[in-house]
Amino acid sequence: MAALVIAEHDNLSLKAATLNAVAAALQCSPEVDILVAGSQSDPAAQAAAQIAGVRKVIQIDAPNLVDQLAEPLAAQILALASSYTHVLAPATANGKNVLPRVAAKLDVAQLSDVTKIVSPDTFERPIYAGNAIATVQSSDPIKIITVRTTGFDPASAAGGSAAIEKHAAAADAGKSAFVGRELTKSDRPELTAAKIIVSGGRGLGSGEKYQELIAPLADKLGAALGASRAAVDAGYVPNDYQVGQTGKIVAPQLYVAVGISGAIQHLAGMKDSKVIVAINKDPEAPIFSVADYGLVADLFTAVPELTKALG
Known part of the structure; x- marks a missing residue:
């Protein structure tokens, strides 16, 4: 019984989510291998070999894998x-893109967004926006699992000495081609990997107020910027800022929610944060039910004062 983790990487380095998936895999099986499929991916494979607890790294290098599209990557996994x-992958955009295809090709059920490994065949996953936890037992010969990264502490990135095996790439069916990628560039930390996040909600009233109040506070804290779905839908910020069930799931050391009422959808995406601070003028706002520290105040007064106090 062995587990295979699909590494998430940019060919030069591993994404942090891979470490969480390895931690989950080690709870499924004592023998964990990592697949690094890419192009000129030696640096990523070497980083994978250093992860504590990994038995071996399978490296597949081919030009058509440079962008890790679902179809060619699924072919490597199926081989x-x-x-x-x-077979595990982080429940990120990449993991959600490729593993359902693998599960369908293998004719097995996929176990999505798993937050706890009860036993090698039994898993917990959230349903109803995190208001209930389903315990799922699978009798499939191969368990295809996407891992909610916030549910598992990352495996150590150092201390391992796994062997790297280079395999030939499986044939490419040529069903998809990479066209382009538009990236949002920022000097701030990436949202899902940030240790501190400052999020703004509809209570800010406009995108201008978001930039005027939230951005300076985030700068003082060295934080990533987030937002509620209501703020994104209102056009205050781009949708890659969205935290929540239909946005990004985060679990930073500190989460500051400003002008966010705390709808179930938003809470599902951030309630695993270590410390939650909420600023809202409504004392009955649901956000206060999960906050460690709550300030009932007018955010237009409180946030500038807080930013100023941080020096």
């Missing part, structure tokens, strides 16, 4: 799957 009882 290896028969040697494993568990």
Whole structure:
């Protein structure tokens, strides 16, 4: 019984989410391998070999894998799957893109957004926007799992000495092609990896107020910027700022929610944060039910004062 983790990487380095997936895999099986599929991906493979607890790294290098599109990447996974009882990937855009295809090709059920490994065949995952936890038992010969990264502490990125095996790439069916990518560039930390996040909600009233109040506070804290769905839908900020069930799931050390009422959808995306601070003028706002520290105040007064106090 062995587990295979699909590494998330940019060919030069591993994404942090891979470490969380390895931690989950180690709870499924004591033998964990990592697949690094890409192009000129030696740096990523070497980083994967250093992860504590990893038995070996399978590296597949081919030009058509440079962008890790779902179709060619799924073909590589399917070529290896028969040697494993568990195949895991982070529940990120990439993981959600490729593993359902793998599960369908193997004719097994996918276990999505798993937050706890109860046993090698039993798992917990949130349903109803996190208001209930489903315990799911699978009798499939191969368990295909996406891992909610906030549910698992990351495996150590150092201390391992796994062997790197280079495999030939499986044939590409040529069903998809990479056209382009538009990236939002920012000097701030990436939202899902940030240790501190400052999020703004509809209570700010406009995108101008978001930039005027939230951005300076985030700068003082060295924080990433987030937002509620209501703020995104109102056009205050781009949708890649959205925290919540249909946005990004985060669990920073500190989460500051400004002008966010705390709808179920938003709480599902941030309630695992270590410390939650809420600023809202409504004392009955649901956000206060999960906040460690709550300030009932007018945000237009409180936030500038807080920013100023931080020096």
